[in-house]
Amino acid sequence: MKAKATGLVAGLLGLLVVVCGGGLVFLVTGASGACGTTVPAGDTSAVPVSGVQPVGQWNALQVSHASTIVGVGKGMGVPARGWVIAVATAMQESTLRNLANDNPAYPEVTRLSLSLPHDAVGHDHDSVGLFQQRPLEGDGGWGTVAELMTPKTSAQKFYNALKQVEDWQRMTIGAAAQAVQRSGVPDGYDDDEEPAGELVAALAGVESIEDIGGGAPGVECGIPDDGSFVASPTGWTQPVKAAVCCPWGEDRGDHYHAGSDLSAARGTPIRAAASGTVVVMKCNAPEYHGCDQDGFPGLGGCGWYVDILHAGDVQTRYCHMGAQPLVAVGATVTVGQILGYVGSSGNSSGPHLHYEVHTNSPGAGDNSYANSVDPEVWMATQGAPIGTPE
Template sequence: MTDKKTTGVVGAVVAITLMLAGCLIGLPLFLMGGAASASPCGPVPVSVPSPGGKGTTKWDESQVANAAIIVAVGQEMKVPARGLVIALATAMQESTLNNINYGDRDSVGLFQQRPSQGWGTVAQLTDPRYAAGKFYSSLLKVDGWEDMRLTDAAQAVQNSGTPEAYQKWEKDANALAATILKVGSIDELGGGAPGAPCGPGAFEPVPVGPGGWVQPVRAGVVAPWGQDRGDHRHAGVDLGAGKKTPIRAAAAGVVSTSKCNAPEWHGCDTDGYPGLGGCGWYVDVRHAGNIATRYCHMIQQPFVRVGQKVAAGEVLGLSGSSGNSSGPHLHYEVHRGVAPGRSLTFGNSVDPVAFMAGVGAPLGG
């Protein structure tokens, strides 16, 4: 492969910076010091590590930035961790992680994809996000790719004249993927050799507020507590969190409810709509002092189970629009004077805005 300087370095760095800034939207101001856990094989924060550290000794700043884009696109597409490793190894072989505008015949970009073979235009294929997306789309169509040797899976997509060449990059790709995802080993996420267990992901640990409370999401109030909804009063506030924002336990406690609340014929795995009824996927947490909090409209089954102890700031699930919902947001409730076994109702709810301000973790974007 060539060692000529990459093109589009600034574009790659800007793109990954913007992407990572977007990933940070919705994280609370007051977060807990202990690590919080995500769902098995769930999304994991992507970082742009400095060259020269663990997993990055062979790569310069632009190459690491390109690798982070490849990993981030895979995360967005919900590609299993093994696929992230295959993609990195492929780009290592094809372009040494350089976004080049030349190659064999009309090949260009990180994956040396060819416009003449229907991969896209030159402009598209020299956009790292587009190129990575095209690679993953093709990989996911390969039957049994997760159980193949890395080089066989890559070759099934690339149709290279040197089909064994990708295998030599597996160790480097494993190390770089783990560094970008901030895990000790890619095996923790099921990204290593076929058959590796799928371990838990991890959201960033975050400091707790002075009163032991944390914003469940960092987002503005879009509907207030007590609002007249015709057939009921609004027992919480709606916080305008985007889809898949991590929802965190507002304080330490024990999970008392973790389930779907929507008509059985609709369920919670499909977005709801106004008038459907129900909280969607939701979690209740009981805290000290007979205080309880509720978190509604998650996009998928919560990460926590009934009876589980959670820390302030621990991720309970991801925001969505399940149940009686007009769009992605978090419906958040606070209840006082609720002894064990007592139901959460509007009558024992309090205004979360005033309550959270009083405990040192004010709501807001």
């Protein structure tokens, strides 16, 4: 999995809320069309495991360290992309081993590090631990030797530094890792993207790192967006401002249309229609074609899409995004939060948003035409009619 063209992650930097005509007008502060803002992660199946088994070239001890790194990232709310960056960094720095240091130029670091549990001994400057961070007892400032040789603590310090890097989610792994590590050998990190993605996917119990949003960004920034939208008194908003070109319930021969198609331009920001939790984020186009290119009629699938569970077991679905969505499964999203950008992936004849609303749908995979409702009727009832200006 080599890095694709860098993409964008746009999100909420702040909210200004004012009462307006019975609804709420939200203004996202910061640069218009901002890219690379951290997206909350949330629950996935990736957790540190007992009885760790080897995975590919990595032995049980190395896999255990990777599991710790992933578990720490998950606990800190870092998206899966960050887990891959962290694991790739540790692969490059220490081959996923907790290293002491016996460099005679740093006798105190040597004394302390060799007295602590370690997997092997390194010699690079005064660097210790999984991430080869430089300690206070040497010439560094990452923390004490004891902290940096505690895998959980060293991972926390790495993620804290990563989150301070502006636009880190749209960087290549090499660029993001180098921004944190300031390595004298900056070109090595990208080589570890593929094995890191495979190992994190194995720990998460998924076939591909793309399934949990850990892959490389793959789309340009969306069209300029003034950051404002209107939420109704019930807390709903239009996912895009566009006309309805194909309504719900159309007879398509072998099925009925389960949503409304909104004819928004490619790159238009797609917003969460209401607050909720992401229960599905995936590409479901056939594997031979994938979702990182335009689809075509008859291909099948929603392409890149997101399902959000709202209060009252209501779900909304957003299909045919132009690239991997900006949110991960388990993420809590707020009304109006940007989920991704209009594209034409999957079973699609051109750029548009296919938008569905489902009731009595409490879990992932519970959506079908049988429990779908007309989005135009539903949204009008919620005070946020689609197909008309807000």
